[in-house]
Amino acid sequence: MSKLELRGIYHSFPVKKQRVSVLSNITLHVNDGEFVSIIGPSGSGKSTLFHIIGGLLKPSAGEVWLDDVNITGRKGLISYMPQQPALFPWRSIESNVVIAQEVAGESRSSALEKAREWLPKVGLGGYERELPHILSGGMQQRVSFLRALLSPQELMCLDEPFGSLDALTRQDMQAWLLNIWEQNKRSILFVTHSIEEALFLSDRIYVLSNKPSTVLEELKIPFSRPRQESVMLEPEFQKLRLHIQAHLRKEIIYDKRH
Ligand SMILES: Nc1ncnc2c1ncn2[C@@H]1O[C@H](COP(=O)(O)OP(=O)(O)O)[C@@H](O)[C@H]1O
Ligand SMILES: [Mg+2]
Incomplete structure (x- = not known):
């Protein structure tokens, strides 16, 4: 069994005698055997959040729970694939x-x-x-x-694992990951920039805002499993893609103005 819960996580870093707030009240969970993705603009604090989950960084406030045990600040309890x-x-x-x-x-x-x-x-x-x-x-x-x-460890945290790959290799790796996961059903928390990737792989998606980042939206992904690449051609897939894209675009435009 492996269920992860983040409860009201806040984090800020000291920068030039001030504190820059990066995470603001992040509450999310990954159920046993679930594949959950986080999408957010670059610099929104996704890797910081993973460092907190892995116990490498103590949050300014909030708690990390694994299987109903408070593991905030404890290392070695999750498996982690860095960026x-x-x-x-x-x-x-x-x-x-x-x-x-x-x-x-x-x-x-x-x-x-x-x-x-x-x-x-x-x-x-x-x-x-x-x-x-x-x-x-x-x-x-x-x-x-x-x-x-x-x-x-039963929970895997993958931080933009395919970010540096070319498009074709990336698609192969996604299909490959899905295949392995569907055989093992470990709980996965997956960070990505790619909306298609998140939609193709996940049971649920959390969309984050710019920093200090908050959860803008939680989406349940309705496609059945085992999933085929052809799911990307379905009208519902395109509808969800545009929906998330509109959210992220707003964040990026907002970021440019400040
Ligand atoms: N050790 C640190 N000290 C100061 N600022 C940091 C530190 N680590 C990350 N940051 C800042 O926190 C923000 C979020 O970083 P990060 O978690 O890497 O974002 P993401 O993974 O979403 O791209 C960025 O603005 C980054 O510059
Ligand atoms: Mg990152």
Whole structure:
């Protein structure tokens, strides 16, 4: 079981003797086995929110709850894929995958066994002993994703995992992620810039405003599962896309005026 709840999260950073408010009263949740996305303008505090969920940053106010336990400020309880792949250049691909399992106390041999089973499934068979620098951006993302997937925590937080990929690779990765998720049904909190990506993948979407960001809207996504790429052609998909786009546009125009 894995249910995440953010209750009234506020955060501000000290900048030149002042405090800049980034998050303002963020309340949201991810139910057990649910795929939830957050969409918000760049700089609205999405990565900051993930750092708070992961316990790397203590919020100025508010609480993080996991399965009815207050985990605010506690590390190691969620699996986290950062915006940049963050691979150790001197460790082989398989050693990079097992880091999170090792930190969580799993034996190296059993962690390696799982990594070797999974690497071919993500198109990285034959690269187990290579160093990360020989991989393309998309392949490095898959290593980073696999690390998060195989780490034992049930909730995965993915921070714009496909942001640096070209459009075609990105579509492949989305379909691939969906396929893996539909087999595992871990709870996922997913940050993205792309409205289509969020609509294609999610059960629910939270739309954030500019900073200090608040939840502008929570949307339930009605499409059935397993989801096919053809869902993007449905009139309802286009309607939701335009609806979210209108929200975000307002935010971006507002940002330019200030
Ligand atoms: N350590 C920090 N000190 C000061 N300001 C920060 C710090 N980290 C992030 N910020 C600011 O907080 C805002 C939100 O950042 P971030 O969470 O990275 O946004 P997003 O991930 O939505 O693009 C930005 O304006 C950023 O400059
Ligand atoms: Mg970010």
